[in-house]
Amino acid sequence: MSDTLSPDASPATTAATPPDGSGGASGRRSGTASRAGTAAAGVLLLLALPFYVSSFWLQTGLFAMAAIVGAIGLNLLSGTTGQLSLGHAFFLAVGAYGYVWLAGDPSGTGSAQLYGLGLPPLLAFVLAILLAGAAGGLFSPISGRLRGMYLGIATLALVFLGHHIMLNARDITGGFNGRSVPALEIFGFSFSDTSPDGLAVLGVPFGGLERLWYFGLVLVAVAWLAARNLLRGRPGRALAAVRDSEVAAAVMGVPLSRYRASAFIVSSMYAGAAGALLALVFKRVVPDHFGLLLSIDYLAMIVIGGLGSVGGAAAGAVFVALMPHLLTKYADHLPLLSAPGTTGSGVTPGDAARYLYGAAIVLVLVFAPGGLAGLAQKRPRRTGDGTRRNRRFPFRTRTTSDSNPQGVEGTTPKEHTP
Amino acid sequence: MIKLAETILNGLALGSVYALIALGFVVIFKASGVMNFAHGSLLLFGGYVMARLHDSIGFIPAVLAGAALAAALAGLVQLLATRGLRGAEIHTLTILTIGVDVLLSTELNRRVGADFLSMGDPWGADVTQFGGITVADARIASIAVAVVVISGFFAAFRWTRWGLSMRSAAADPEAAALMGIRLDRVRLIAWCVAGALAAVAAVFLAAFPAAGLDRTTSQIALSAFPAAILGGMDSAAGALVGSLVIGLTAAMAAGYQSELSVLGSGFADVAPYLVMVLVLLVRPTGLFGSKELTRV
Numbered sequence: 001m002s003d004t005l006s007p008d009a010s011p012a013t014t015a016a017t018p019p020d021g022s023g024g025a026s027g028r029r030s031g032t033a034s035r036a037g038t039a040a041a042g043v044l045l046l047l048a049l050p051f052y053v054s055s056f057w058l059q060t061g062l063f064a065m066a067a068i069v070g071a072i073g074l075n076l077l078s079g080t081t082g083q084l085s086l087g088h089a090f091f092l093a094v095g096a097y098g099y100v101w102l103a104g105d106p107s108g109t110g111s112a113q114l115y116g117l118g119l120p121p122l123l124a125f126v127l128a129i130l131l132a133g134a135a136g137g138l139f140s141p142i143s144g145r146l147r148g149m150y151l152g153i154a155t156l157a158l159v160f161l162g163h164h165i166m167l168n169a170r171d172i173t174g175g176f177n178g179r180s181v182p183a184l185e186i187f188g189f190s191f192s193d194t195s196p197d198g199l200a201v202l203g204v205p206f207g208g209l210e211r212l213w214y215f216g217l218v219l220v221a222v223a224w225l226a227a228r229n230l231l232r233g234r235p236g237r238a239l240a241a242v243r244d245s246e247v248a249a250a251v252m253g254v255p256l257s258r259y260r261a262s263a264f265i266v267s268s269m270y271a272g273a274a275g276a277l278l279a280l281v282f283k284r285v286v287p288d289h290f291g292l293l294l295s296i297d298y299l300a301m302i303v304i305g306g307l308g309s310v311g312g313a314a315a316g317a318v319f320v321a322l323m324p325h326l327l328t329k330y331a332d333h334l335p336l337l338s339a340p341g342t343t344g345s346g347v348t349p350g351d352a353a354r355y356l357y358g359a360a361i362v363l364v365l366v367f368a369p370g371g372l373a374g375l376a377q378k379r380p381r382r383t384g385d386g387t388r389r390n391r392r393f394p395f396r397t398r399t400t401s402d403s404n405p406q407g408v409e410g411t412t413p414k415e416h417t418p
Numbered sequence: 419m420i421k422l423a424e425t426i427l428n429g430l431a432l433g434s435v436y437a438l439i440a441l442g443f444v445v446i447f448k449a450s451g452v453m454n455f456a457h458g459s460l461l462l463f464g465g466y467v468m469a470r471l472h473d474s475i476g477f478i479p480a481v482l483a484g485a486a487l488a489a490a491l492a493g494l495v496q497l498l499a500t501r502g503l504r505g506a507e508i509h510t511l512t513i514l515t516i517g518v519d520v521l522l523s524t525e526l527n528r529r530v531g532a533d534f535l536s537m538g539d540p541w542g543a544d545v546t547q548f549g550g551i552t553v554a555d556a557r558i559a560s561i562a563v564a565v566v567v568i569s570g571f572f573a574a575f576r577w578t579r580w581g582l583s584m585r586s587a588a589a590d591p592e593a594a595a596l597m598g599i600r601l602d603r604v605r606l607i608a609w610c611v612a613g614a615l616a617a618v619a620a621v622f623l624a625a626f627p628a629a630g631l632d633r634t635t636s637q638i639a640l641s642a643f644p645a646a647i648l649g650g651m652d653s654a655a656g657a658l659v660g661s662l663v664i665g666l667t668a669a670m671a672a673g674y675q676s677e678l679s680v681l682g683s684g685f686a687d688v689a690p691y692l693v694m695v696l697v698l699l700v701r702p703t704g705l706f707g708s709k710e711l712t713r714v
Contacts, residue, residue, distance in 0.1 A: 084512075142695065145702045149453045149512070153647045154698055156640075157691035168682030292640075296516055303513050347528070354524040361517030362498075365510055 046217060050210040051202065056329065058209040059281060064321040065216035066278040069223045071301040071317035072310055073270020076227060078299070079307035080236065081263040082243030084148065087139075087155030088271050088298045090162040093290035094135045095272030096181075096279035098128035101172050103182045114179060115171050121185045125276050132272020133265045140261035159292050166287035178286030181279045183208065184215065191215055191280070212280060219277060220314075223270060227310050230266070239263055240308075300357055304364050306371025315372045319360070324353035420550050425673035426666065431557035431622075433665025434564030438619035439642035440649070440657040441571060442612030447651045448588040449608035456495060456515040457616055458636035459522035464488030464617025465537065465624055465631045466526055472538030480538065481621060485614040491522075492613025496606050527633045534630035543626045556625035567618060568658070571611070575654065580607055588652070641668065641687075644694035650707025659705060664690040 050058060074088050103124035104116030119127070136143075142154050166173045173179060183192035192208040230236050241249035242259055250256050279285045297320055305316025327349035347355070368375050439457065446454045454460075468484035475483070495518050499511045541555040575581040586594040587604045595601055616639070623638055624631035645664040649656025671678060672686035703709060 141699060146698060147702075149447070149651060150647060150698065150703060150707075152453065152512075153643050154695060156643060157695050160688045160691045161695075164682060164684060164688040167684065296520070299513065299516065300520075351524050351528050354520055358517050358520030358524060361520065362514060365514045365517065366498075369510065 047214075050206070050213045055207070055209050056325075058213050060322060060325040062209065062212055062216050062281040063278070063325070064318045065220050066274045066281065067298075067301060067317035067321035068220050068314045069277065070271050070274030070298055071305065071313040072223050072227045073267040073274065074298045075302045075305075075307065075310065075313035076230070076239070076270070077263050077267035079302050079309070079313070080231060080243065081239045081260065083143065083260065083263065084152035085155045085264075085267070086152050086292070086295045086299065087158035087162075088267075089290045089292065089294035090155075090158040091132045091136060091268040091271035092275035092278065092294065093162055093166060093285075093287075094132040094268075095128050095275030096285045096290070097166065097173050097179075097275075098131040098272065099124050099276040099279055100179050100181050100285055102127050102131075104179065105182070113171050114174060121182060125184065128276045129269050129272040132275065133269040135272075136265040136268025137261070139268075140257075140264060143264040144257040144261045156292070156295075159290075159295055163287055163291060166290065173285075173287065176287065178284050180284050181282065184212070184280055209281075215280075216277060219273060223273065224310060224314065227270075231310065235259070235262075300361050302371075304357070304360050304371055306373030306375075309371070309373035311376075312371050312373025319372075320357055323356055324350055327353045327356075421673065423551050424553065425669050427551065427553050428557060428673065429666035429669030430662065431553075431560045431665070432669055433645075433662040434561045434568075435619050435622045436642045436645045436665050437568060437658050437661035438564055438615045439639050440646040440661045441568065441654060442615045443642065443646040444649075444651065444654050444657045445584075445608045445612045445615075447646075448654075449584065449605045450496070450499075450511065452499070452511045452515060453651070454495075454515050454609075454612065455512065456519040456522060457612070457642075458639040459519045459526060460488050460492055460495075460613050461616040461620045461623070461639045462526050462530075462631070462633075462636040463491055463522060464613070465620030465635060466530065466535070468617070468621065469535035469537055469624075469631050472536075477538050477540060481618070484620070485617040488613040488617035489610035490613070492609040492616075493606055496609035500602060500605070523636060526636075530631070530633050532632075534632045535624070536630050537621055537624045539621060539625050541625060554626050556622065556627075560622035560625070563618065563622070567615070571615070572654070580604070584608060641690050644690040648694050648697050648704055650704030652708055653704070653706035656704060656706030663693065667693050 049061070070088065070092060074085060077083050077085050099121075101115065102117050102119050103121045104114065105118045106116045107114050117124075139155075139158065143151065146154050167176055183190050185191065189211075191211040231239075238249065238254045238259055241252060241254055242256060242263075246256055249259075275290075282289075301316035301320045302313050303316070304319055305314065306312030364371055439461065442457055443454060446452055446457075464484040464487065466484075467487050468480045471483055472480035495515065498518075499514055539556065539559075541559055544555040545552050546555055546558060547553075575584065583594065583599045583604050584607075586597070587599055587601055591601055619639070620631065620635065623635050628635075641664065642661070645661040646657050647660070648663060649658070649660030667689050668686055671689035675683075675686065678685055697705065701707075
């Protein structure tokens with residue numbers, strides 16, 4: 001079993017979530033209490049934000065929330081179960097387009113005709129998540145059998161095939177130009193600027209972004225708690241066992257292919273939720289957003305955050321999602337950056353963001369293989385060499401050519417000395 | 419019939435270019451177990467060097483310089499990987515190459531911008547006709563060059579000391595190390611060879627009928643992923659077969675686009691991936707990849 005999972009994951013996750021009422025060991029109680037206080041303050045701050053910050057920050061924050069949900073999902077698959085997936089963008093797209101299709105009203109005629117089921121938006125949101133899960137399930141003949149790199153490249157195919165379908169299934173997706181997203185509505189309360197019109201709370205006008213902010217917070221909280229409970233329970237341990245050694249897991253009675261496929265489905269559902277939220281914030285979905293770059297973004301999030309840790313995935317997601325927006329906003333004030341739209345030799349903010357996060361991936365892997373989550377908890381658990389080794393990247397592949405060097409690669413760095 | 423012959427020739431030409439790239443994947447994978455996601459950027463880097471140099475030093479020296487620099491850059495990536503991550507798991511290195519790719523491709527895309535860079539190749543837009551078949555000279559050249567380079571590669575793999583150490587290192591790294599083979603050096607050379615192969619492929623990806631080297635060239639190189647996977651990641655011969663299959667598939671899908679219109683426009687771009695998924699459904703480790711064995 002992995003010690004990445006149970007003892008390691010808990011400090012990072014409890015640090016940012018409200019206390020769940022279960023008292024820890026007496027020695028840790030004071031630490032837990034202070035962490036709970038910090039967490040409560042953080043939650044209060046998040047709840048209060050829409051009253052103070054501008055819509056730019058709310059929108060950026062919502063992008064970050066969508067990224068958190070998606071990254072937690074990918075982390076379940078790649079971090080915990082050790083299955084490399086480059087197809088996360090595809091499942092985000094299924095969620096986004098699924099929501100638009102299920103909630104949208106049919107419109108247009110002729111070549112501009114768009115189909116839609118016109119379901120109640122909340123129901124459509126839930127169904128879109130299930131649809132993404134079903135798409136993940138349909139992929140299980142592949143995901144249950146392929147390992148390592150083969151799975152990674154096979155999921156890469158999903159992104160390209162999905163992009164092709166998005167461009168060509170015009171009557172559902174709207175083709176290249178995409179399709180506008182119907183606003184979310186719960187029992188007549190619309191998460192948009194209208195209906196109820198001119199809503200104001202404590203004198204602060206509550207438009208679409210302010211209302212969506214709370215929906216996003218709820219979604220993140222649900223996603224976070226569900227993932228944490230999943231990981232702490234029986235399925236989480238089984239998944240970690242599958243990652244650490246498939247043979248050992250099978251011997252312990254873990255049905256391998258079922259768990260591998262389930263991890264894929266759950267991860268797809270998280271991606272679907274993230275995609276649907278993203279669609280609500282963007283108000284328009286276009287195929288080009290859901291390309292390979294988005295998949296790589298998500299992989300970068302969980303690597304930077306620290307594989308196998310829910311809190312780490314969230315932190316990495318915030319980092320990767322916020323950076324381009326922040327750099328764009330403050331381009332004027334930063335040295336070496338040229339403002340967007342100008343034709344200079346300077347580095348555009350978008351490029352700078354990509355440099356930064358490319359460098360972040362490389363530096364994190366070289367200097368802090370445990371990611372941000374690993375850094376946060378390195379101090380108390382310094383002793384023991386085994387724990388450090390296990391935090392390194394947990395993907396495994398096994399072919400005849402590398403069935404034996406599993407230990408060689410990891411433990412004998414000087415193997416080349418004659 | 420003529421169209422079929424032309425399509426097949428185009429497919430072979432495309433396949434030979436993919437083979438150069440896919441061989442690079444396989445060599446790196448065999449040597450260090452890493453799937454090199456920075457390969458497309460290495461390719462673009464080699465092409466960029468050629469495009470910038472060919473005016474001043476001529477085409478052939480520019481190609482050599484591009485190949486040499488791409489090889490050096492690939493070597494640098496490997497050095498970073500081994501020095502920085504000694505003892506880390508193999509898949510950490512794979513993610514590391516994604517990070518390197520992000521850095522490299524951002525820089526190259528910024529430099530290339532929206533331009534189409536000419537490679538200064540001697541074939542230009544010339545075509546050759548025989549028996550009613552029209553083929554671009556660049557395509558014939560790509561087949562010829564690929565045959566020469568790939569035979570040279572296989573000969574080196576089979577008969578040189580490097581090839582021998584490479585094969586033994588791939589078969590059993592521990593035993594090879596005990597026999598005095600310097601694994602680090604074998605890996606370094608493997609990466610350099612892969613980088614040079616990618617740079618050569620860049621010439622033909624940018625040559626006629628393509629408009630020149632542009633920022634999407636590295637994405638075309640991604641199509642070599644299915645080629646390498648289809649054949650089996652640890653089989654050089656598999657990479658060749660996979661490349662030809664993928665090249666022919668892409669050429670057929672492009673050539674008979676109108677007949678395939680029911681599958682949507684732009685189907686040629688995704689046909690390789692579809693073929694790959696179908697093959698992987700039947701053979702999870704590719705056509706020639708070593709079977710998965712688990713000893714308990």
